[in-house]
Amino acid sequence: MVFPGDANHHGTLFAGNGLNRMARAAFLAARGAAQREVVMASVTRVDFLAPVGVGQQLLLRAWVSRVGRSSLTVCVTGLAQAPGTPTEEVLKGVFEMVAVDAHGRPAPIANAYLKPETT
Template sequence: MSQTPDGQPDDPTVMVEMVFPEQANHYGTLFGGTALSLMARAAFVAATRRARGAVVMARSERVDFTTPVQVGELLELRSEIIRIGRSSMSVAVTGIAEEMDTGNRREALRGRFEMVAVDASGRPRALAERL
């Protein structure tokens, strides 16, 4: 894993989920609300690693669902810090669906989340160093 000059990870954070029936809609594909929750979790983990402390979501920006994710497929969520501000950061999250039987992979989701580092009182706090 590579690091920024201040020792923070700068590689994408990768999480993998299996899509189960209870996460699906009546079409047998990943429910949009569940997909958003998984993406938000991936953004949270990446931002927390970078901030080395508490973060909260301030905004979710455009989220694109480019192809359905079927029950039984893997969903790889790759989150990457793309902007660092004084106390906030932008996190891009990409979801890649993988068919278990063939290994075929395709981009299925893409979104951007604004995360803010906060102190113990829930007030914004400064981040160490910008990208």
């Protein structure tokens, strides 16, 4: 839900708050896939496709699209809906995440469900 404290002076989701929510979704998807701690390395692209007004529900979906030796690419989309209206895609972005060890150094990803790239 977008609350007034999340909004800009136009009454829509402040872009910084939208990016923060997307980054958290990317983190959760990457950590779940890597089965270890991850950090963000970069944001490849973020598109704000439509404004999200106060009172609208915002649903974020994040999925891992690539797994490397220690890095993952995570795609995030945001869908908004006001009561009684159709769902609309309003946000999308691509995040590069890196699996790390206890010292914060890149660590290999070993997950039986994901086959890391060899290149």
